[in-house]
Amino acid sequence: MSNPMKPGERCDFSAIVDRPPLKLPGNARIVFWTIVNYEVWDIGKPMARQLLPAPTGAPLMPDVVHWGWHEYGMRVGCWRFFELYEKLGIKPTLSANARICEDYPRVAEQAKKAGWEFMGHAYEQGPIHKEENQPAMIKRSMDVIEKFTGKRPVGWLGPGLTQTLDTPEHLAEAGVKYIGDWAYDDEPTVIRTQKGPLVTLPYTIELNDIPMMIIQHHESDYLLKRMIDQFDRLYAESEKRAKFCALAIHPYISGQPHRIKYLEQIYDYVNKHEGVLHWNGEQIYDWYKGLAADKIKAAS
Template identity: 50%
Template sequence: MRPHERLPYSPITERPSLTLPGGAQVAVWTVVNLEVWDIARPMPRTVLTPPMGLPQLPDVPNWAWHEYGMRVGVWRFFELFRALGITPTAAINGRVCDVYPQIVAAAKADGWEFIAHGHEQRPMQTVEDQPAFIKEALDTIEAAVGTRPIGWLAPGMTQTFETPDHLAAAGLKYTADYVHDDEPSWIKTTRGNMVTLPYTFDMNDITVLGLAQHEGKHFYERGVDQFTQLHKEGASRAKIMAIPLHPYLSGQPHRFVHLEKLYRHLAAQPGVVFMTGAEIYEWFVGEGRAA
């Protein structure tokens, strides 16, 4: 099926309003992306362009850029979210469980939700056996944390026209691979319907800090503006504000200071609830919105 067949057009003005727990106006969904960058492959992202414009392997400089996030940046996240009592969703490559076990253990101890982010950081279009790739990720994460993920975020949000069918066949309940709405919605698959949770490009540090190369203070300002509008609209219908984060970007000192400022601002506002993807999924299904 093509995306428009899986996701029939549905104007937000023609749907019944949703009501968040406790009458909150905005649910903030924090998604921390934890990945393994295989030194034998081209790096998923680059900050340093290769000399003479000719990519070479191994790409140690850009590998090390990502490695900083896993060695240092992510621990700033842990400290911040512990201080504010926020439980994020960890979107992890299955291989993270083997390569960075201390991070997985810390996230598990803090009660983070784990969702599968593929088994390794590579586009789904390059995966020859998608069902096996999905299963390996789910099995590995379950073995490490004791629970099987119900959510999925593909590496780079990539997919083929068949990927959602494979996800549903694997027993996954929701996907974050779409940025088409402010509310959860249903996606059709050949194995029944799945929920799509409202992910985002506009509050994603990849697009804001990595691709657009904005300064950290811009991420704070954009976050405040995003929240202000959603909070206003949330007085009449529930809104979800996703904030996808990557330790090698937002975990850099000059950016983290603004990330902390943003979260402290959000936590101080009335009508805000911080939820994991699983909590948003359960709430949405519990609201009885027809599949």
């Protein structure tokens, strides 16, 4: 695409203190948005994440050890997630590589049966920058999920939050309505594309078990500590305006036996508070769409 818009050209700068406060339904104060990531790591490609450095300091292929680490999440870890959210009555957003519908139908079927929201997350795990035909990959991902679930995804999250300057156009053209890749605000916003508007939802980079556990190497209980600190501040601010608290997790990380109890304790803590809504991305989008119809129309 010639002359794609830069991020700053897609939306006007807006200081949160200059906006009218958003209000949630009823007496709700804060939305807790859970995003679960189920992915496919192709053994023929470099693995998406590494826990152990290569013995020689150089990446080696095939990387069977990290393929196995991820595979644990699909064979074991994800079932701890299913059990937790069934017990809590929460239907999270599933950030899904479309290939899980083909490679892990048992897992994908369980998410479908549980009523989780499927959000597009590329066809398989890998940076969008390396896609030879990005529009075709995005369309394929959306089509595969739609065929499997019977419903076209409304949302999208780039693998590793990767995107190029023209990705928003490709997403809008494929039917995406909201994205999580722009973690730049506490509230949903509207951005312009040449194919129509997109809504950004307040996703999280730091309340994410990849940077916290795998990159920063914190102890297992640190996810709980940081989540409490994040939630406490947002909840206090939610007395005056609606707030959104996102948590992003992966079954090969937070689904491990030594971490799962801290994930469970997060929900124990959050659910002691009044006015908490456990919405998925589509629910947030539908609510915001009703409030921001003028903004969405102006960006069309």
